[in-house]
Amino acid sequence: MPQLVNTFMIDYQLDYEPSEDQLTKSVIEPFERLSGAKFELLFKNEVQGRITLSFQSDNSNGKDIFILIRRYDKAGASEKTLVSITAEAPDYFDDIIDKTPGMDLEDTIKDALDKNFPDSEPTHYPAIKRCIPDSPYLRTCDDRLVEYGFTKVLYSARSEYQKIQIVDTVDFGRLLILDDMTNLAETDTLPYTHTLMNLPKENYEGKEVLILGGGDGALMNELQKLDKPPKFVTMIDIDEMVMEACNEFMPTVCGPYLRKDNREGPTHKIIVGDAVAFLENCL
Known part of the structure; x- marks a missing residue:
């Protein structure tokens, strides 16, 4: 066959x-x-x-x-x-x-x-x-088709919410893929995560930050690494399987914060749940 x-x-x-x-x-x-x-x-x-x-x-x-x-x-x-x-x-x-x-x-x-x-x-x-299990052809957010040079599929599973893959690539290091769409790579910290944080313009010192989604842990990790970090960061993501996969295979992206024994501390809390429902309960 x-x-x-x-x-x-x-x-x-x-x-x-x-x-x-x-x-x-x-x-x-x-x-x-x-x-x-x-x-x-x-x-x-x-x-x-x-x-x-x-x-x-x-x-x-x-x-x-x-x-x-x-x-x-x-x-x-x-x-x-x-x-x-x-x-x-x-x-x-x-x-x-x-x-x-x-x-x-x-x-x-x-x-x-x-x-x-x-x-x-x-x-x-x-x-x-x-007709192969892990296709190298992925959609970007603006609906372009991109072929990535996979060297190894490290993780591939389907959660209750989406298909999750983490692969090693030639050009971008380890890459998180959700429902066949590129999500985040190890090389995205400066061009993507820091852009979301509006660095270096934004000053987070003493502030409270809420992350809706962010299951890859990148935002949480980069906020905690700031010289003048926020007072407290709360993150809510619905898919624990994404967190577990990133914790195991993308530790350079998420740091130690997605470990089950480290999801709550003096300056942070990670909640597995529906971000929309969380907001509705806050209002």
Whole structure:
């Protein structure tokens, strides 16, 4: 059984409208040459200025590749014809495609296909790894897709409230991920946590601070480390599993404050609970 699925995508913007035969010749013949497999047409459809073609390799040499081609016709004289190509295979394309000497996988496929779409504006995407337990593709808060270089998954679990992961990364150290969205990395103290604290402008000396959320412990830790710290800091977060995971795997971020035996002291208190309900009870 395959351990993952790889998807490879190429888009072309063309000044002409290639026919079904041209699309087949331009895309399928190069894949047959590179893989040594033969492809058969599974489905074709033409409706409202769009052509859709799907092909499957015959798997006679153990190489299982599915290819989807779509042509979107020009909306106007000044517009481009759009062609999208999606190739999908179990496991790694590196094991299926015979790479050109001196070229990596992407360059091999690019070289084989681009010459068949002259005067085009191509966009090539790296192979995307799918159907794996801990995806490296994460959403940012502004809905961008970012691939992180995971070196090791340290923690992966689902609490009552969300999916929680902590991973080692090449670029950012350990990274907390909540529901497949980047949350906080070890390198975020200055650019993120201190920005939230409005440092160095804000003076916290003698003040009482309330943190709503903050289960990673970063704000609590940085407030306590100030030369002139607040009088008292209260933190309320609903998900204790986040606290426990960060305490174990991100101690440089949270300090000692998420330990169960250290969640309350002379200058701080951490409450596991609903921050909204806490506020309502205070009013």
